[in-house]
Amino acid sequence: MQLAQATKQLMIAVLEQIREGLHWIDPNLITLDAGTQSRVETDKPTVSYYAEQMKNDLWEWEASPVGLLWDGEALLPWDGHHRIEAAIAAGKNLLARVQQGDLRRAIALSCGSNKKPSLRRTREDNQKTIEMLEDLRKQHGDEWLLQIINAELPQDKQFKEVSLRAIESYTGIPFSTIRNVQKRKKTDKDKEKTEKIAFTPTPDEMQIIETIMEAEELDKPSEVIRWLLQNYQES
DSSP states (O other): OHHHHHHHHHHHHHHTTOOSEEEEEOGGGBOOOSSOOOSSSOOHHHHHHHHHHHHTTOOOGGGSOEEEEEOSSOEEEEEOHHHHHHHHHHTOOEEEEEEEOOHHHHHHHHHTTTSSOSSOOOHHHHHHHHHHHHHHHHHHOHHHHHHHHHTTSOGGGOOSSOOHHHHHHHHOOOHHHHHHHHHHHHHHHHHHHHHHHOOOOOHHHHHHHHHHHHHHTOSSHHHHHHHHHHHHHHO
8 A cells, every 4th residue: 555655645746846738647546436427327338348458458549548637636537537447457568648727627528538439339328428517517607618619620510608509519419419418408497496496385375365365366375375476586
């Protein structure tokens, strides 16, 4: 354990000095539990297959370096989670393209790393990717996310807003899928909001509700709740 910790500390010291670019990295030094995986889970058969290829020296490292961001303390993967797990299982160092960055950038880049996936994405993978981007959008704003989306696009093809088409272009997920996920999420939120305001009125409260129903010509007690909320918001 002490040797492993010392090795990690040495690697951190080295990484603090290196420039961005291609480097051979011990995969055990890569942080895999920081939430940068845009899939629901790694596919174990794929990891096993990759590991066998690596053990038998059949893997073309130069053709597929993984993508890592160095934030000054940790190596954060944004591309190549399956290859990293395979390299750990195979006991091999791997080739990585290292850049400076932080966790939020690693998560955003991960969402855009599977436009042409070698491993087919599931419906759940697509949903997770869309939700990760939406969370980043809420936390850091449209302008920040738009810079990520436009970073590798030519000037004449850049987007002016974080639209469904922009997300489709960045993630490779079909427009209709993105729209359906966003609609479903909005519906779930509306349902949760409705459930939160549901209540059983006392007899005294029921009398007040009936008075409001008569005065405002409302047909149902539930309409009184909506009327109260609307008037409260407008006041």
